[in-house]
Amino acid sequence: MRSLVLIGHGSHLNGESAGAVYRYAELLRERGLYDEVVEGYWKEEPSLRQVLKTTRSTDVTVIPMFISEGYFTETVIPRELGLGHQGPVPPEGIARVLGGRTVRYTLPYGVHPSMNEVILARAREVLPDLSAADTALIVLGHGTTRNENSNRVIYRNAELLRNSGQFAEVHALFLDEDPKVGTWPEVVQAPRVVVVPFFASEGWHTLETIPEDMGLTGTVTCFPENPHGPQTVYYAKPVGTHPAVADVVLHLAEEARGAQGRGGDEDRAHAETWNAFLNLAREGMRLGEALITPHAGMFELRHALDEGRPADDLTTVVTPEGLRDLTRRDEGGHHRPVHTFRNLPRGWRAVLSEADLPRGVHNLYPTVVEEGYAHHRHTLRPTPWPTTARRQTGIYAKVQRATPEQVEAVARDVCSGCLKTRLWAGEKLGRTFFAGVPGAIPCPEACTYFIAEVREEVSGKRGQAAQGHED
The missing domain is CATH 3.30.1360.190 (Gyrase A; domain 2)
Known part of the structure; x- marks a missing residue:
């Protein structure tokens, strides 16, 4: 028996953010190679802290549905899953035994060598007659100053495609680091330019930021007076939404550490x-x-x-x-x-x-059934708020400075609208829905939505309209 877990970012703001991971989970279920395929998220439910509770098998492979190595794949996901690992993940992944389950954690799918073929497929979709005579390719990444490894996959794919000789020129450009995408008119010389976003999903960046930074008006945009003469830009869909990514995920799973002897039992x-x-x-x-x-x-x-x-x-x-x-x-x-x-x-x-x-x-x-039954059997262990706060890193580390008054102010707004009882705040729940009380649902740990609201409270920004990308 085998379980496959796909980990996505998700969003508190945008319901479409999780769409790509949902689609891949459905595609992989249809293939029937795993007994179950489940999803977990940083910003949605089931959360990273919960998702392993939902797996049926004692043999679990976890695939980060991220486009590159970086802060989330090396710090956040291993920390929240309790893997006891921080930093770069080796090519074969890592394996841990957690609560009777063997958990294999792999590199993100975006760094797999076969993603080079997905980039090319996206380019040919938007411009079927691309040629080395007159077509340039821009492999467009997010970029970040938080982790120096995040841009490596963009440069590697750009180099491989440059060496393939299928384009007149190939460039790696970024949203948040140099060389930035806004410099493309000065950098690219070919009259036809294909832009392939190396992003995991369709979202705010691919729909808003990139077109704005590049001056695009649609899938095809003509620029009659650029520095190197007239140019036409062909804007492709992000690589992360291509159906072939499902094959990449399966390759990663089969190459995971210890995969040869794989197969577990049903978790009792x-x-x-x-x-x-x-x-x-x-x-x-x-x-x-x-x-x-x-x-x-x-x-x-x-x-x-x-x-x-x-x-x-x-x-x-x-x-x-x-x-x-x-x-x-x-x-x-x-x-x-x-x-x-x-x-x-x-x-x-x-x-x-x-x-x-x-x-x-x-x-x-x-996870309501799993956590509800554990509480019903007196085996659910709450995680107090101070412990959750101390675990936060990056932009969320500031929640450690939240006063008890600030935490309760957020709870009055957020938790009062939730069915769950805050065990993590010391509230008592004598019976659950397993004992016939429909709304008696335990909350053993503060959710990521609550953490994000506490961060806004500490920053003095809570209640302001949220804009932009969620980290």
Whole structure:
């Protein structure tokens, strides 16, 4: 038995940020090479601190769905997963035994040699007749001053494509470090220019920042008076959204440290948890704001306030992914980065088989079943706020300076709208939904949304409109 975990950045602000990781997880599930494929996120749920709790197998391979090595892949993800590793990851990855699971952690998919072919595929999509006679290629990276390794993959791919002789010239340019993308008219001489963003997903940078910095008006933009004469720019989609990335992920997983002897057992604690939950579901139950009703060997999920409404009045889905997509936004269309906020939209129903119910419930309320059952069995260990704060690095290290008054001020605004009980703040929860109390859901550790709000509180910026990229 094998589990594959895809780790994405996610966003508290933009619901589309996780889209690429969702799509790859679905593609990989369809191939059936792993018993399960699950996702975890830095800025969404399940969080990096939670995701290993959700895996069924004792054999877990974790792939960072990032485009390059850097701060997240070398510091944040290993720290939050509890791998006991910091710094560059060796080519074969690292392996640890955590809580009875063998966890293999690999390099990010973007550094795999086969990504060179993905860049070329993106270039040919936007300009099928590119040629070495008149076409330049810009491999465009983010760049950062935080980690000197982050630009290495951009330069390496640019060099390989330059040596292939398929372009008149190949340049590596960046958003946040030199040479910057805004200098392209002075740097590039060829009359036709293909720009391939080496980014993991379509988002703010690829849709807004890059076009603005380059003066682009669409997929094809003509510049009649550039320093080197008239030029036409062909703007490709980011490499990270190409379907071939699924093959790259599988290559990484099979090349992971110790992969040759791979294959684990079903995790006993996980199996016990979900067997207990299914026994409740077979009788019908409330979980948070959701109502679960058994019927003819299937299960119907809907908002509890929609109880009694005719099915014809509701939007019906029949897959766990359909349920996820219906409930990722509130009724106002706003992104729900914390699934247990009391803003679950109404007007839907999901009809799932018993085999699909666990993934459907996971999509609705990630890790709530695992943590709820652990608390029900008195085995859940809360992480106090000071411990969480001390673990933060980078721009979040400043939360360590938050006063108790500031933490509580944020909790009044954020946590008061959540179904969970703050065990991490010393609140008591005598019974859970496993004992028949629908909204009794434990919160063992402050979520990343709360941490981000505390950071804004300490900075004196909380409540201001959020703009730009999230770190």
